[in-house]
Amino acid sequence: GQQVMQIPQYQHVQEGEDFTTYCNSSTTLSNIQWYKQRPGGHPVFLIQLVKSGEVKKQKRLTFQFGEAKKNSSLHITATQTTDVGTYFCAGRHNDYKLSFGAGTTVTVRA
Amino acid sequence: DTGVSQDPRHKITKRGQNVTFRCDPISEHNRLYWYRQTLGQGPEFLTYFQNEAQLEKSRLLSDRFSAERPKGSFSTLEIQRTEQGDSAMYLCASSLGFSGSPDTQYFGPGTRLTVL
Numbered sequence: 001g002q003q004v005m006q007i008p009q010y011q012h013v014q015e016g017e018d019f020t021t022y023c024n025s026s027t028t029l030s031n032i033q034w035y036k037q038r039p040g041g042h043p044v045f046l047i048q049l050v051k052s053g054e055v056k057k058q059k060r061l062t063f064q065f066g067e068a069k070k071n072s073s074l075h076i077t078a079t080q081t082t083d084v085g086t087y088f089c090a091g092r093h094n095d096y097k098l099s100f101g102a103g104t105t106v107t108v109r110a
Numbered sequence: 111d112t113g114v115s116q117d118p119r120h121k122i123t124k125r126g127q128n129v130t131f132r133c134d135p136i137s138e139h140n141r142l143y144w145y146r147q148t149l150g151q152g153p154e155f156l157t158y159f160q161n162e163a164q165l166e167k168s169r170l171l172s173d174r175f176s177a178e179r180p181k182g183s184f185s186t187l188e189i190q191r192t193e194q195g196d197s198a199m200y201l202c203a204s205s206l207g208f209s210g211s212p213d214t215q216y217f218g219p220g221t222r223l224t225v226l
Contacts (some may be wrong), residue, residue, distance in 0.1 A: 006152075033214065033215070035217075041216065041219075042199075042201060042217045042219050042220050043153065043201070043217045043218075044217070045215070045216060048214055081204070088152045090151075090152070090153075092213075094168075096141060096143075096158055096160075096165075096205075096207075096213065097155055097158070097166070098153075098155065098215060100152030100153050100154070101152050102150070102151055102152050103152050105148075105152075110203055
């Protein structure tokens, strides 16, 4: 089974609002990656976090890696219809293997 | 486009038949991964190759599944005697594969298998 838990499973957002999705691992991660999958598509790499407490921004998206390297979050501000999709976190426990969360599926009300 | 490619994109088969999928990774990538994704779930790791060597297989990969990467370039995933529970999206990913460094995986478009 998956070792990475992700919440919430679904996020229904009014256009223009902010939201956050959270990712938690039972064990310390070497790094964490975030992917976005559009309906009918495949996971597309967004970003990778490596350092404890690291924060990275991509336009309206802010990614954070926890101090203990066991949790991460993705915060999206001013949600747009183009943000629709499923956001996955994927934790790396060793040199190569990624454990994906179940994803947060985002829908946007215009 | 020099991204990861997979063939076929869709496969419909009858229970008991064998199927084979192909993955062509990004050309300079040493590592190749196979994942399976079912509806509402994230990708689940199946197996991975470092060049031509298959270095790990998940317990999800029953004896009916076999993967090869004979020349360290493209890879094939074969499922023998398919079962309805094999219906899923099969995703391939590749990465540069430098040990000790963050190693981003890039995914292909997937092969959607439907077993009737």
